[in-house]
Amino acid sequence: DAKTTQPPSMDCAEGRAANLPCNHSTISGNEYVYWYRQIHSQGPQYIIHGLKNNETNEMASLIITEDRKSSTLILPHATLRDTAVYYCIVRVDGNKLVFGAGTILRVKS
Amino acid sequence: NAGVMQNPRHLVRRRGQEARLRCSPMKGHSHVYWYRQLPEEGLKFMVYLQKENIIDESGMPKERFSAEFPKEGPSILRIQQVVRGDSAAYFCASSLLFGLHTGELFFGEGSRLTVL
Numbered sequence: 001d002a003k004t005t006q007p008p009s010m011d012c013a014e015g016r017a018a019n020l021p022c023n024h025s026t027i028s029g030n031e032y033v034y035w036y037r038q039i040h041s042q043g044p045q046y047i048i049h050g051l052k053n054n055e056t057n058e059m060a061s062l063i064i065t066e067d068r069k070s071s072t073l074i075l076p077h078a079t080l081r082d083t084a085v086y087y088c089i090v091r092v093d094g095n096k097l098v099f100g101a102g103t104i105l106r107v108k109s
Numbered sequence: 110n111a112g113v114m115q116n117p118r119h120l121v122r123r124r125g126q127e128a129r130l131r132c133s134p135m136k137g138h139s140h141v142y143w144y145r146q147l148p149e150e151g152l153k154f155m156v157y158l159q160k161e162n163i164i165d166e167s168g169m170p171k172e173r174f175s176a177e178f179p180k181e182g183p184s185i186l187r188i189q190q191v192v193r194g195d196s197a198a199y200f201c202a203s204s205l206l207f208g209l210h211t212g213e214l215f216f217g218e219g220s221r222l223t224v225l
Contacts, residue, residue, distance in 0.1 A: 043113075043200050043216030044152065096142060096165060097214060099152040 004088045009104040012082075018075040020103050022088030025069040033064060034097065035073045037084040044087070044099075047073065078107045111136070113217035114183075115201050121223045128188040128195070130220045134203030141184040142202040142214060143176060152200065158184060191224045198222075 005023040012018040024033065035047040048055055048062045050071075055062045061074040075082055087102040114133040122128050134141050143155040145168075157165040158178040169176065173191075178184040188195055198221050202214040 038152075041198075041219075043202075043218050044214075045216070046213045049213075096154045096157055096168075098154060099144075101151055 004090055004100055006086075006088055006100065006103045008101065009106065011106050011108060012075075012078045014080060014107055014109045015077055018073075018078040018082065018105060018107070020073040020075075020086050020088075020105065021070065022072070023070045024088070024090045027068050027090050029068075031090050033062065033068075033071050034089045035060070035062065036087045036089065036097075036099075037082075038087070038102075039081075039084040047086075078105075080107050080109060083107045113201055113203050113215050115199075115217035115220050117220060118218065119221050119223070121225060122191050123225050124192055125190050128191050128222055130186040130188075130199050130201075130222070132184040132186070132201030132203075132217060134184070134201075135205075135215050138203035138205050138215070140204045141178050142204075143184075143186050144200045144202065146198045146200065146219075148197070155186075188222070191222070193224045196222055196224045 032049050032051050034049040036044045037047055038044045048057055048060050050062045050064055052064055052068055064071045083106055085102040085104050087099050089097050113135055116131050120128055139160050141158045144152045145155055146152050154168040156169050156176045158176060160178055161180050173189045175187045186199060198219040200216050200219045202216045204214050
């Protein structure tokens with residue numbers, strides 16, 4: 001089972017890029033990397049996912065290393081509303097997502 | 110297009126009472142997941158259902174908890190004889206396709222259960 005390691009917390013200045021790392025050294029070839037976030041007291045929100053190629057959407061970019069053992073979520077211009085817990089998930093056990101502890105991102109003005 | 114709707118948003122019960130939490134998935138979604146989040150903790154998977162079937166209930170406590178997703182109507186998470194330790198936020202999510210390689214579960218805003 002692939003597990004993820006994320007820093008417990010990070011700070012970012014408003015307007016700057018937020019780079020959130022995730023290690024998943026035991027990921028298998030057919031497991032995707034997903035990112036979700038949870039803003040205080042709200043339901044989790046999907047951000048992005050990828051398999052081996054880098055991905056970009058309107059919210060963020062996902063950079064996956066060539067060996068797939070780690071990835072980085074990039075929020076290009078963080079705002080105060082991006083303060084949240086960010087979850088990197090690579091385990092897909094059957095049909096459920098298994099959430100870890102995540103990274104608390106604090107965006108500061 | 111309405112998102113995943115959960116109700117009630119807040120529910121207060123006394124010990125020993127029953128709690129019923131409802132979840133209406135997004136239109137066209139036939140896969141529903143329930144997660145529980147205890148105060149200051151992460152999300153824990155409880156159960157995965159498709160219409161009229163429980164697919165994976167590996168995260169459900171063995172007693173007092175049950176879930177259903179009937180052919181018509183919302184999914185229901187039922188907690189009998191609630192105890193204080195059941196106080197938590199219960200989140201429902203839905204997805205369109207079988208499996209998760211679409212990448213996206215849509216979550217509701219949660220139902221917050223407080224047991225007095």
